[in-house]
Amino acid sequence: MKKNIKKCFPLFMLPTFAAFCIGFIWPFLQGMYLSFCKFTIPKDAEFIGLDNYAKAIADPGFRYSFLYTAAFAVVSIVFINLFAFAIAYLLTQNIRGANLFRTVFFMPNLIGGIVLGYIWSMIFDGILKKYETFLLAETRYGFWGLVILMCWQQIGYMMIIYIAGLQSIPEDMIEAAKIDGASRWQTLVRITIPNVMSSFTICIFLTLTNSFKLFDQNLALTGGMPVKFTDAGTTVNTTEMLALNIYKTFYASAKTRGLAQAKAVMFFILVAVLALAQLRFTRNKEVQQ
Amino acid sequence: MKKKLVSAFLVSTLAVSMLAGCGGGDAGTSGTGGSDAGAQTGGAATDGAAGGTEAADSGASGGTTAAGGSVYYLNFKPEADQAWQDLAAAYTAQTGVEVKVVTAASGEYESTLTTEMGKSSAPTLFQVGNDQAVETWKNYCLDLSGTELANELTTEEFNLTGDNGETYAIGYCYEAFGIITNKALLKEAGYEVTDITDFESLQAVAEDITARKDELGFSAFTSAGLEGSSSWRFSGHLANMPLFYEFRDDNVTEQPAEVTGAYLDNFKNIWDLYINNATCTPAELATKTGDESEAEFGQGQAVFYQNGSWEYANLVTDESKGFQMNPDDLTMIPIYCGVDGEDKAGLCCGTENCWAVNSQASEEDIQATLDFVKWVVTSDEGTTMMAEQFGPIPFKNAKEPENVFFKAANEYIEAGNYVVTWAFNYTPNVDEWRATLVSAMLQYSSNNGNWDDVKTAFVNGWATQYAAQ
Numbered sequence: 001m002k003k004n005i006k007k008c009f010p011l012f013m014l015p016t017f018a019a020f021c022i023g024f025i026w027p028f029l030q031g032m033y034l035s036f037c038k039f040t041i042p043k044d045a046e047f048i049g050l051d052n053y054a055k056a057i058a059d060p061g062f063r064y065s066f067l068y069t070a071a072f073a074v075v076s077i078v079f080i081n082l083f084a085f086a087i088a089y090l091l092t093q094n095i096r097g098a099n100l101f102r103t104v105f106f107m108p109n110l111i112g113g114i115v116l117g118y119i120w121s122m123i124f125d126g127i128l129k130k131y132e133t134f135l136l137a138e139t140r141y142g143f144w145g146l147v148i149l150m151c152w153q154q155i156g157y158m159m160i161i162y163i164a165g166l167q168s169i170p171e172d173m174i175e176a177a178k179i180d181g182a183s184r185w186q187t188l189v190r191i192t193i194p195n196v197m198s199s200f201t202i203c204i205f206l207t208l209t210n211s212f213k214l215f216d217q218n219l220a221l222t223g224g225m226p227v228k229f230t231d232a233g234t235t236v237n238t239t240e241m242l243a244l245n246i247y248k249t250f251y252a253s254a255k256t257r258g259l260a261q262a263k264a265v266m267f268f269i270l271v272a273v274l275a276l277a278q279l280r281f282t283r284n285k286e287v288q289q
Numbered sequence: 290m291k292k293k294l295v296s297a298f299l300v301s302t303l304a305v306s307m308l309a310g311c312g313g314g315d316a317g318t319s320g321t322g323g324s325d326a327g328a329q330t331g332g333a334a335t336d337g338a339a340g341g342t343e344a345a346d347s348g349a350s351g352g353t354t355a356a357g358g359s360v361y362y363l364n365f366k367p368e369a370d371q372a373w374q375d376l377a378a379a380y381t382a383q384t385g386v387e388v389k390v391v392t393a394a395s396g397e398y399e400s401t402l403t404t405e406m407g408k409s410s411a412p413t414l415f416q417v418g419n420d421q422a423v424e425t426w427k428n429y430c431l432d433l434s435g436t437e438l439a440n441e442l443t444t445e446e447f448n449l450t451g452d453n454g455e456t457y458a459i460g461y462c463y464e465a466f467g468i469i470t471n472k473a474l475l476k477e478a479g480y481e482v483t484d485i486t487d488f489e490s491l492q493a494v495a496e497d498i499t500a501r502k503d504e505l506g507f508s509a510f511t512s513a514g515l516e517g518s519s520s521w522r523f524s525g526h527l528a529n530m531p532l533f534y535e536f537r538d539d540n541v542t543e544q545p546a547e548v549t550g551a552y553l554d555n556f557k558n559i560w561d562l563y564i565n566n567a568t569c570t571p572a573e574l575a576t577k578t579g580d581e582s583e584a585e586f587g588q589g590q591a592v593f594y595q596n597g598s599w600e601y602a603n604l605v606t607d608e609s610k611g612f613q614m615n616p617d618d619l620t621m622i623p624i625y626c627g628v629d630g631e632d633k634a635g636l637c638c639g640t641e642n643c644w645a646v647n648s649q650a651s652e653e654d655i656q657a658t659l660d661f662v663k664w665v666v667t668s669d670e671g672t673t674m675m676a677e678q679f680g681p682i683p684f685k686n687a688k689e690p691e692n693v694f695f696k697a698a699n700e701y702i703e704a705g706n707y708v709v710t711w712a713f714n715y716t717p718n719v720d721e722w723r724a725t726l727v728s729a730m731l732q733y734s735s736n737n738g739n740w741d742d743v744k745t746a747f748v749n750g751w752a753t754q755y756a757a758q
Contacts, residue, residue: 125576133735136575
């Protein structure tokens with residue numbers, strides 16, 4: 001009986017596999033193909049070779065948004081994980097109302113990115129008004145604004161993962177450390193942190209990919225403004241991240257759709273490589289329990 | 290136990306966030322209405338003959354679907370969605386031809402059109418707004434010259450044409466923009482509309498009102514907000530003034546590779562006047578929205594409000610807004626900016642509302658679409674709806690609209706004033722060009738930058754976007 005069922009496994013897998021092919025594999029391959037084409041809609045794609053890739057690499061706006069995204073990712077990974085871990089650590093110290101705090105800190109995560117972007121743009125403008133300036137006046141306002149927004153949204157989520165990690169550390173291990181005379185700091189650095197490395201892996205992985213794929217919040221908060229001219233006479237949207245740059249390129253005109261597609265493929269490869277490298281790097285540090 | 294709870298919580302939030310993600314994805318296409326039957330026949334019809342019989346079957350009650358085609362209209366104006374749905378239903382009831390109307394969400398027309406065109410049941414009737422859109426979609430635009438629809442036109446001025454005289458799209462309505470004026474408030478300040486005939490007189494009136502602002506209780510201009518919902522009034526419409534005069538001098542008839550910005554000083558004149566005589570300080574412009582500006586005018590806080598004929602409904606008839614201004618108090622005056630001979634200027638008239646028929650649809654569908662649009666511009670129901678929703682339409686059977694702004698536009702034309710055409714329809718990569726200009730205007734207005742930034746954005750930005758498009 002069991003053997004018969006085992007034989008049938010392709011049959012049971014078929015619906016999911018078909019959905020995966022239709023919803024993921026096929027669009028992905030088509031997207032790859034389109035990056036070598038000139039097209040208005042996918043149906044009338046015309047193969048033109050590597051032109052789009054050459055243009056994408058030469059595009060100063062794209063290169064700028066790559067650096068901007070990388071800078072944003074570094075800053076936000078540090079801030080989000082630092083605060084998330086600190087809060088998670090505090091909330092596992094048996095303080096009163098811990099559950100309430102957890103819920104409250106988690107809640108921003110339930111609000112959609114576009115809404116958050118607009119709400120925060122009003123908050124920032126309200127504050128900056130006091131100094132007779134505004135969010136879109138300078139690139140750095142937009143940058144730090146987005147960092148604050150993302151911290152506010154993501155810290156709660158990462159906190160939950162850290163809490164789960166902290167609670168899974170065996171009590172006796174901590175007790176043993178205490179008996180051996182370890183200070184609080186030593187316990188934290190030598191026992192707690194190595195034991196929640198798997199949580200760090202997940203959280204850093206999530207914040208890294210989230211930062212690189214960030215779109216809604218970027219669109220709603222600054223939309224890429226302010227715009228600056230480069231020495232070569234081209235324009236650069238100074239708070240535009242990669243995903244927004246790709247989106248804007250796609251809809252700029254019919255001639256730039258292939259270019260946007262090429263950028264998107266490069267973007268995919270970049271995110272995939274980064275994520276895999278990061279995964280491998282932190283895996284090495286995990287403690288096997 | 291606790292761990293289990295946490296994981297259950299995590300799983301449920303994951304599910305919630307995924308659902309939220311799906312919801313967000315749907316928002317883009319916001320298909321409103323569109324009967325199922327319409328969708329079915331639309332899909333089948335592209336299969337040619339087989340589809341034809343199916344459509345005829347489903348439309349048998351009407352009895353006149355000899356050709357068996359159906360219509361799929363991708364509508365551009367969300368505010369006119371209901372009117373189109375009703376009109377489509379009326380047409381189907383009369384003729385049995387299925388008409389599916391889908392409206393793209395505001396600001397999402399291009400992306401919705403791109404998606405829909407890729408489907409097997411693509412729109413048969415859609416909108417191309419300017420030369421750049423024609424450039425994008427011309428392989429899909431049927432040459433409409435000589436069709437019955439084209440023969441109904443009273444003017445071809447609003448059509449979009451190709452290099453060899455093809456009519457790619459037919460302008461089905463036109464709009465006018467200028468400075469909307471509250472005559473009652475102007476009178477309170479001691480002036481008449483006829484006192485304003487050029488930039489000097491406009492400036493004199495505005496500055497006098499600003500000087501007596503506290504005593505009068507209102508300002509000259511509404512806030513010239515540069516927030517996204519308002520900035521197009523300036524980066525698009527106001528910037529039309531320097532573009533128009535420059536193109537008029539240079540006899541420009543197609544998209545130029547570069548502009549000189551010869552009239553940018555005039556642009557500065559009027560912009561300075563707007564921001565220094567407004568309800569708010571220039572530093573506040575970054576956050577002022579279009580709704581705020583409209584409300585300031587609707588509530589009588591300012592005399593002048595730069596916007597277009599489409600505002601009539603919002604200011605006068607729309608009960609939910611609560612302004613319900615007296616139409617007799619309203620008029621529209623030209624945007625004066627200090628150009629020689631501008632006392633003979635009229636309002637800025639043009640359109641971005643042009644119909645194109647999908648040349649790659651099946652023959653039956655093309656015929657059904659042409660029949661439908663002809664009916665829209667000739668039948669009683671159609672012309673009534675068009676007059677209500679779109680104002681005057683350039684067709685022989687058009688009905689007279691109530692909109693006072695169009696009356697003003699016509700009065701200027703009848704008085705022999707020149708029409709300021711929509712020169713901005715030539716803008717390359719229009720969204721990018723405007724964003725650059727807004728960014729520079731923001732810097733200038735908040736004293737973080739100077740006028741040279743605006744010049745750079747205007748002139749160099751044009752060349753950049755022309756090269757990039």
